Amino acid sequence: MCIGVLKAPTTFLETTVIEAGQNPEQVTRILFQDFPAWMLVSFYVVAFCAIAVFLYGCYAQVRKYARGRSLSKDGLWSGIKRMIEALLTHRTLRRRDAEAGRNHALIFFGFVLLFIGTSTITLEYDILEPLTGLKFWYGSFYLWFSLILDIAGTGFVIGLLYMMYRRKWLALPKLDYRRPDRDPSDPDYARDWYRLEDWLFLWALVLLGVTGFLLEAARLVWLQNDPTVWDYRWWSPVGAIVAYGYKAVGLTSAGAGDLRIGLWWFHGLLALTFIAVIPYTKAKHIVTAMASLALRDAKPAAHLPDADLTAKKVGADSITDFTWKQLLNFDACTKCGRCHEACPANATGFPLSPRDLILTLRELSNATLEGISMPPQDRLAAIGDGVNQVRPETLWSCRTCAACVEICPVGIEHVPVIVEMRRALVDASEMEPSLQKALQNIHNKGNSLGENKRKRTAWTKKLDFEIKDARKEAVDVLWFVGDFASFDPRYQRVSQAFARILRHAGVDFGILYEAEMNAGNDVRRVGEEGLFQHLAESNIETLQECDFKRIVTTDPHSYNTIRNEYPDFEGVYEIEHASAMIQRMLANGQIALKKKLGSRVTYHDPCHLGRLNKGFDPPRESIRMLGADLVEMERSRDNSFCCGAGGGRIWIPDPTDKEKPSENRVREAARIDGLEVLVVNCPKCMNMFEDARKSTGNEDNFRVMELIELVEECMALGDEAGPDAGGAPAGASPGDASPAAQGA
Amino acid sequence: MKILVPVKQIGVVDEDFELRGDGKDVDPDFLNFEANEWDDYSYEAALQIMEAADGVEVVPVTVGPDDAEDVLRRCLAKGGERGIRVWDDALEDASPAAIVQVLAKVVEKEQPDMVFTGTLSSDRSYAQTGVGLAAALGWPHAAVITGIEWKPGDPKATLLRELEGGLVEQLSVNCPVVLTIQLGINTPRYASLRGVKQAKEKPVEDLSLADLGLSGDDLAAAGGSFRVRRMYKPETGQAELIEGTPAEQAARLVEIINELKGAA
Numbered sequence A: 001m002c003i004g005v006l007k008a009p010t011t012f013l014e015t016t017v018i019e020a021g022q023n024p025e026q027v028t029r030i031l032f033q034d035f036p037a038w039m040l041v042s043f044y045v046v047a048f049c050a051i052a053v054f055l056y057g058c059y060a061q062v063r064k065y066a067r068g069r070s071l072s073k074d075g076l077w078s079g080i081k082r083m084i085e086a087l088l089t090h091r092t093l094r095r096r097d098a099e100a101g102r103n104h105a106l107i108f109f110g111f112v113l114l115f116i117g118t119s120t121i122t123l124e125y126d127i128l129e130p131l132t133g134l135k136f137w138y139g140s141f142y143l144w145f146s147l148i149l150d151i152a153g154t155g156f157v158i159g160l161l162y163m164m165y166r167r168k169w170l171a172l173p174k175l176d177y178r179r180p181d182r183d184p185s186d187p188d189y190a191r192d193w194y195r196l197e198d199w200l201f202l203w204a205l206v207l208l209g210v211t212g213f214l215l216e217a218a219r220l221v222w223l224q225n226d227p228t229v230w231d232y233r234w235w236s237p238v239g240a241i242v243a244y245g246y247k248a249v250g251l252t253s254a255g256a257g258d259l260r261i262g263l264w265w266f267h268g269l270l271a272l273t274f275i276a277v278i279p280y281t282k283a284k285h286i287v288t289a290m291a292s293l294a295l296r297d298a299k300p301a302a303h304l305p306d307a308d309l310t311a312k313k314v315g316a317d318s319i320t321d322f323t324w325k326q327l328l329n330f331d332a333c334t335k336c337g338r339c340h341e342a343c344p345a346n347a348t349g350f351p352l353s354p355r356d357l358i359l360t361l362r363e364l365s366n367a368t369l370e371g372i373s374m375p376p377q378d379r380l381a382a383i384g385d386g387v388n389q390v391r392p393e394t395l396w397s398c399r400t401c402a403a404c405v406e407i408c409p410v411g412i413e414h415v416p417v418i419v420e421m422r423r424a425l426v427d428a429s430e431m432e433p434s435l436q437k438a439l440q441n442i443h444n445k446g447n448s449l450g451e452n453k454r455k456r457t458a459w460t461k462k463l464d465f466e467i468k469d470a471r472k473e474a475v476d477v478l479w480f481v482g483d484f485a486s487f488d489p490r491y492q493r494v495s496q497a498f499a500r501i502l503r504h505a506g507v508d509f510g511i512l513y514e515a516e517m518n519a520g521n522d523v524r525r526v527g528e529e530g531l532f533q534h535l536a537e538s539n540i541e542t543l544q545e546c547d548f549k550r551i552v553t554t555d556p557h558s559y560n561t562i563r564n565e566y567p568d569f570e571g572v573y574e575i576e577h578a579s580a581m582i583q584r585m586l587a588n589g590q591i592a593l594k595k596k597l598g599s600r601v602t603y604h605d606p607c608h609l610g611r612l613n614k615g616f617d618p619p620r621e622s623i624r625m626l627g628a629d630l631v632e633m634e635r636s637r638d639n640s641f642c643c644g645a646g647g648g649r650i651w652i653p654d655p656t657d658k659e660k661p662s663e664n665r666v667r668e669a670a671r672i673d674g675l676e677v678l679v680v681n682c683p684k685c686m687n688m689f690e691d692a693r694k695s696t697g698n699e700d701n702f703r704v705m706e707l708i709e710l711v712e713e714c715m716a717l718g719d720e721a722g723p724d725a726g727g728a729p730a731g732a733s734p735g736d737a738s739p740a741a742q743g744a
Numbered sequence B: 001m002k003i004l005v006p007v008k009q010i011g012v013v014d015e016d017f018e019l020r021g022d023g024k025d026v027d028p029d030f031l032n033f034e035a036n037e038w039d040d041y042s043y044e045a046a047l048q049i050m051e052a053a054d055g056v057e058v059v060p061v062t063v064g065p066d067d068a069e070d071v072l073r074r075c076l077a078k079g080g081e082r083g084i085r086v087w088d089d090a091l092e093d094a095s096p097a098a099i100v101q102v103l104a105k106v107v108e109k110e111q112p113d114m115v116f117t118g119t120l121s122s123d124r125s126y127a128q129t130g131v132g133l134a135a136a137l138g139w140p141h142a143a144v145i146t147g148i149e150w151k152p153g154d155p156k157a158t159l160l161r162e163l164e165g166g167l168v169e170q171l172s173v174n175c176p177v178v179l180t181i182q183l184g185i186n187t188p189r190y191a192s193l194r195g196v197k198q199a200k201e202k203p204v205e206d207l208s209l210a211d212l213g214l215s216g217d218d219l220a221a222a223g224g225s226f227r228v229r230r231m232y233k234p235e236t237g238q239a240e241l242i243e244g245t246p247a248e249q250a251a252r253l254v255e256i257i258n259e260l261k262g263a264a
């Protein structure tokens, strides 16, 4: 039955491509023809050994991963679907390096097709035919396959040659393995063995591809008198061309026969060696990268994993504290360097490269967890100054901006890894005194600035109306102000402006007054999970007592944690960032503009709003509606460059002898001709850029302004007497602010 | 081998505050309670000795009401297995001399080998507890210590003190001894909230005066070398930032000068 089905289409095709008088079964792949028995036997011995080494390697890898912490993973099917989609489109590989992506696609698809080709031959020759007598590898099926494989092989070799060219001649900084977190005198500074491995890998594959063609051509010349071979030579065009080359230099049929045996062995042994070493080398990314992509989290940096505070230990300071998925992630890194290039810490000379962090942990896990038995505990330590250890200053350099996670083509999630290690550092009290102070302030006073709780609302005193106390009366919109927006003198002006805008737009809103505490976003990212949970629970307790429909905040950090992390603590709220609300109110006319901006502005995406929560468009649309000429910086949207304040770094002053990420960013903005305003959308960005504008000497060149301030300017609220304190302006009803009520 | 570390909960005054009805103290409504900063250093010094040797016990003790237990929990979050809190209503407004009486009884009960206190507490700045305690116990003492070299079993401790002009004084003192520890002697560790939560499981022994064999009268008898008569905020000079155009600023300046002349 099965045979019939398979044969039918083949027979149909035979009439089209196989010449009359020839038996299609003879038009087939020449495999072992004319091989002496000993050769055949030795080939099978070598092949079985190679497969055994491969299988043992796979087992050792799985055993290694199993030594990590357990983790239950759901959504695997959708993950696999996403992975397949990523593979087929090569989307993640093409981003920000289209050329490398395209050539990788050639290699990948070439490899896949060649692999399928070889496996079907094996399937037929070694399994199906001996067992069932089934044969399909002949006739037109063979010819078409031969053509496709020739094309695939050509793409494969071209892709590989490009990669060689790229490594040798493009001298891309991201492919430079010298590490920012080591000194040149450290043994693992340059890691030349990585370079060696890269080249061996490339050469092995190129030679495989090239010898495949040479072998094919040798076969053609050797069997040039056999019409079932030679007549069909153009079904393997590359082989045919090479065959003519052979003939041109005088290779005879007999000579080609000998050449064929030599090449056959070379090609075969190389292929088998390659298979055998897959689990032990860079080649394993073929498997680990796919697994890593399939296991990706939906929000790896926006929603950090929970830690069990009652457990004996929190965080990760030993390689076995990472989950099996993280250990697998470490193995998936292809050293492509995209994260290395995107990382703001690395770009400004801090001792952190997300690539090297992952590779350090990979080396540690390979050195300790691949053996039959486990080494003593002290060899598993992941944090320290030794080889294969991550230094604390490396961990503290991170801004949790997720630029690394976002660009990694194989779905490695650096931020949770870094935060887990920071949790261990915090537990051991290994941190900068300034950070310790900030955490203590938050613990004692609920805000990082160490200000008295009662002063949280001091900024409201300058308003000529009173903001509702959401604890005491019902409001439509609860405004979660956040620490910096409450206490930072520069940003207080923005908070005041936002209050005036809301009031003018007739929004029924209120704040939590001194009951509001730091939302905990950065506390969590610093690794102080206990304090984060305390803050989340306290804020949620306060919020549960209030009557409101939704939350708005100008602070992307508070926005992120309330939106993505509070639900784990039963705090499920509808929340939006101020920029989204403004965009809506501009679009529906709830905010009436009296004038337009004509100025040339650029916009900086805050990591927590943009990359982490995909809030790229509302602020841009708002800026356009204000009439400004919006020019993008070189790095924008998902490639936005962190202001440097994330991950708790706002509490750890950057050293003065290095360029700060904020300065790097401000210089980028300054490269825009005729720039008048750098528009920010986050209290921490504001704080960072105001300083950086001064320290880079751009004070007179452009201003740093909040989107909110621009909106207020266009509403010309300052130009008229404010509405009486007490009543909302006529024509606006409180309900207008809800998205549902606005329709479009 | 045991080190006893007296720690204190202090009241930090709000920016705007009012005085208590009797005018002798700040109205507690305007106080924020925190751990005394110096005690972070003395406790850290004790923990470091504990961690460097086997068989050392560090016990924090505080004299304070219920909520002063937080201070002990924060200590225990960093290390140590148990704490002691002494309280009695009679201890409200207790003088340093009275506190010394109480602590001396605790020392008698606990029999520590060393007592580390902070140099002073930042709310009152008397700097009397440590030295007073040494006197009450008849132990030697050394104050404002910035370095300790001592391990369990040593009969003498080598201590450092920082003097004016960058000078350092090295002393040697017989043990047992009461040391008052200066800021900066070490880097106090961070008590993570997880640690604080876990420290809730550690025992804190609540003692009353009676448990220590003391009575309110004993405290009164201990008296003090002084008493607080009143507390007040002195008048402070006014500063004003003059804003506006140079002409406006000059005009305002003239106004102020005239005002002052008039006042004088």
Ligand code: SF4
Binding pocket: A339, A342, A343, A344, A345, A346, A352, A353, A354, A397, A398, A399, A400, A401, A402, A403, A404, A405, A414, A415, A642
């Ligand atoms: S999160 Fe940002 S700062 Fe941290 S490693 Fe990744 S790219 Fe670098």
Ligand code: SF4
Binding pocket: A332, A333, A334, A335, A336, A337, A338, A339, A340, A354, A355, A358, A404, A407, A408, A409, A410, A411, A412
């Ligand atoms: S972690 Fe990802 S982005 Fe970074 S080098 Fe490795 S594969 Fe590339």
